[in-house]
Amino acid sequence: MNFIGKTKKPIKIIIRKKPTFFFTRFIIVIPGYDSDVTDMKTQNILKLAATLGCIFLLASGCKQDPVDYNNKIMEVLNSSITDLDALNAAMEKEDLANAESVRKAWETKLVSSLDKLKGIGDFKGDASFKNASVQALETYLNIVSKDYKRLIELRGLGDKADGNEINQVLNRINQDFEKAANTLNAASDKFAKEYTSQ
CATH class of the missing domain: 1.20.1440 (de novo design (two linked rop proteins))
Structure with missing residues (x-):
């Protein structure tokens, strides 16, 4: 499990797919994370983790026949x-x-x-x-x-x-x-x- 910032709680990436559209919505949920926290380091790490996760998921699902x-x-x-x-x-x-x-x-x-x-x-x-x-x-x-x-x-x-x-x-x-x-x-x-x- 990955721990980010000071929360020491695992990040959950939830993928919700809508079957009628050709996109995937990514939502990052951090238990106990307060969205009002302005810790720039934590926010940057979250953005990086989300970006890397999206890139990985998109790259792994992009094989078209x-x-x-x-x-x-x-x-x-x-x-x-x-x-x-x-x-x-x-x-x-x-x-x-x-x-x-x-x-x-x-x-x-x-x-x-x-x-x-x-x-x-x-x-x-x-x-x-x-x-x-x-x-x-x-x-x-x-x-x-x-x-x-x-x-x-x-x-x-x-x-x-x-x-x-x-x-x-x-x-x-x-x-x-x-x-x-x-x-x-x-x-x-x-x-x-x-x-x-x-």
């Missing part, structure tokens, strides 16, 4: 596009009420997925793969909240709809999906090359 990190991100991304088939099927059947319902549900799911993805954190200080994933989801969200919404509105007009605008919206949807996928695949390949060989 690139496969697990990749899987976390891909799980969020893959669950974010499951509504695409349902939306396309509703559009093909010209069931516009169902298409709008699916679109709204997908939009909500994408917002939630973005929050999850942003909470994952970096991999050993490198945020490039996560940032590319966030960018891809933001592109998907833009497509779903604006382009698909407009496409449903246009299809609802029937013969009065501008065929050129429909084609422009469809082309923009396809181009944006392709661009997001290419950017994400490039970031994923770079991440795999950089970290799986370690």
Whole structure:
């Protein structure tokens, strides 16, 4: 046991983890220690002990597995596009009420997925793969909240709809999906090359 200062009582380091966040709160409890004591030497020793304890605990828990990190991100991304088939099927059947319902549900799911993805954190200080994933989801969200919404509105007009605008919206949807996928695949390949060989 470590004894610090004049108290001769052991220091207890209590670690409290909140499962929904990616940080650990450290609380140092010294039985019988009065926080009003202004003994600078004791305070400096306490700060040093707390700092060293934090560094040790963080260093021992910082081993990140690139496969697990990749899987976390891909799980969020893959669950974010499951509504695409349902939306396309509703559009093909010209069931516009169902298409709008699916679109709204997908939009909500994408917002939630973005929050999850942003909470994952970096991999050993490198945020490039996560940032590319966030960018891809933001592109998907833009497509779903604006382009698909407009496409449903246009299809609802029937013969009065501008065929050129429909084609422009469809082309923009396809181009944006392709661009997001290419950017994400490039970031994923770079991440795999950089970290799986370690």
